[in-house]
Amino acid sequence: MDVDTRLLRYFVAVAEEGTLTRAAERLFVSQPALTKQIKQLETQLGVQLFTRSRTGMSLTEPGLTLAERVPALLTDWDQVLQETKSAASRAARILRVGFIASAANEATPRIIAEFTRRRPGWRVDMRQATWSNPSAGLADGDVDVALLRLPFPGHEALRTAVLFTEPRWVALPEEHPLTARDVIPFRELWGEPFVAAPRETGWWRDHWLATDERDGHPVRIGAVTDQPDDWLSTIANGYGIALAPASAARFYARPGITYRPVSGVSPSQVGVAWACADDTNPVVQDFIHCCLDRPWPQEATT
Structure with missing residues (x-):
């Protein structure tokens, strides 16, 4: 029987985290997608791997047996794969x-x-x-x-x-009233809709929303993007603002977007x-x- 290593990785994440929610965040996938993959693995193996409850996911006896062996198997496979790819690159x-x-x-x-x-x-x-x-x-x-x-x-x-540290600035639609300011206190941006990375990126997304620097003030999400071009277009079209490295003002300058320095928010490395x-x-x-x-x-x- 051939089993996709991706399903085994999903299994290990759920086994180690104990809940689908935390495992999905760790894997950068949605919870429904993760649930589907776990069910697919159980179907392929013909055994129940988890007991599901409101408090989380508990391993069954077959699940415990699999959980004991799979991590080492995946580690060995990752090592072989990386060495193979590296060898190909070195040869070329x-x-x-x-x-x-x-x-x-x-x-x-x-x-x-x-x-x-x-x-x-x-x-x-x-x-x-x-x-x-x-x-x-x-x-x-x-x-x-x-x-x-x-x-x-x-x-x-x-x-x-x-390599270096630089301030985080804010990218605004060029018609936004705050573009008239030379420096914008981060507190004044708390109520604005933000353009965010996908939820599956976990605390990477949180860092660029500065969720830990809002004194508990909730984040408003105006849009979600995963590519620089989409990010720029979304801001220019007025669907939200976004924190960005100061260098973005040079590297991603474009009509419709204005960058301004922000005070009261930590820098980026x-x-x-x-x-x-x-x-x-x-x-x-x-x-x-x-x-x-x-x-x-x-x-x-x-």
Whole structure:
């Protein structure tokens, strides 16, 4: 019998979290979709894996047996998969670099140029990820290294290094009355509708809504987007505002949107991330050094 490893990962998440709600947040999927996948796995195996109740999900005897063996199986499979993909990239002399929109921004071409100087004959394959994949494919082994906003879900299992820190600003429709202000206190934005990342991204979404910096004031969601172009269009069309890195004012300038500094909200960090196994990978380490050794603009660190 062949079982999709994705179903096994969903099973492990539910077994470890004890509730569908927490497991869905961890996996960045909706709860109905997760419920469907668990039922599919039970159907394929022909056993009941969980006892469902109002308080959560309890493992049955067959479920306990599966839960004891599956994590190690998945770890081994992930290792094999990552090594296979890495071997293919090394053979082709390609370094796979994931990134989230508005990460290193205009510094990226200079990082790549320095890496190419250090590694003649190698090519950097830049792979942009959606906001619903905040590790930019690094957690799944789809890339070798990533340029990201820190922190991100799952960063504890990876290596990270901060490149620079920059303020969070706000992106507003150009006709919004607050565009007349030079600096906007975050408190004055609490009642505004915000453009948010998908709910499945958990506290990544919460960070860009600054939910912990609202003194308990609830967030109004005007729209949900997962791509920079959709995000920009939604703001320009007046469906909401959004916190953004200060560099977005340069990198994502467009008609219909005005960026303004915000006081009373913490800054954002940009970092480079890589898998622990690549601490001794000379190609990955060269790219990391290209990131860390370059001088960052002074305004980015304030």
